[in-house]
Amino acid sequence: MKQIPKIPRKVILLNQDIKIVSANKYCNERHILGEADVNHNSIKLCSIYDKENVPFHKQRHALFHELTHFLFFVIGQSRHSRNEMFVDNLATAMEDLILKNNFDKTLK
Numbered sequence: 834m835k836q837i838p839k840i841p842r843k844v845i846l847l848n849q850d851i852k853i854v855s856a857n858k859y860c861n862e863r864h865i866l867g868e869a870d871v872n873h874n875s876i877k878l879c880s881i882y883d884k885e886n887v888p889f890h891k892q893r894h895a896l897f898h899e900l901t902h903f904l905f906f907v908i909g910q911s912r913h914s915r916n917e918m919f920v921d922n923l924a925t926a927m928e929d930l931i932l933k934n935n936f937d938k939t940l941k
């Protein structure tokens with residue numbers, strides 16, 4: 834039986850525990866699908882936007898996007914974190930790299 838994909842509740846990046854929280858009201862009020870809170874190690878994500886379900890692949894991409902913001906902040910490159918196009922392109926590349934390769938099976 835194939836498992837239904839789901840957004841994790843916690844991610845570890847650069848030795849930081851990052852909590853992933855569902856925040857539909859918060860995100861809809863701000864017209865965003867996600868937001869990284871680097872001061873509190875959390876990422877808010879939206880699964881319902883404008884009264885419709887957000888497709889899983891869009892939620893997953895929002896997670897990678899927010900993790901990329903987080904990454905730049907943690908490594909002291911906040912100015913890169915403010916460049917949305919750069920963040921989104923790198924997030925797309927990392928998402929693609931991880932999804933197209935079975936690292937959990939090949940690199941362990």
Ligand SMILES: [Zn+2]
Binds near residue numbers: 917920
């Ligand atoms: Zn962003």
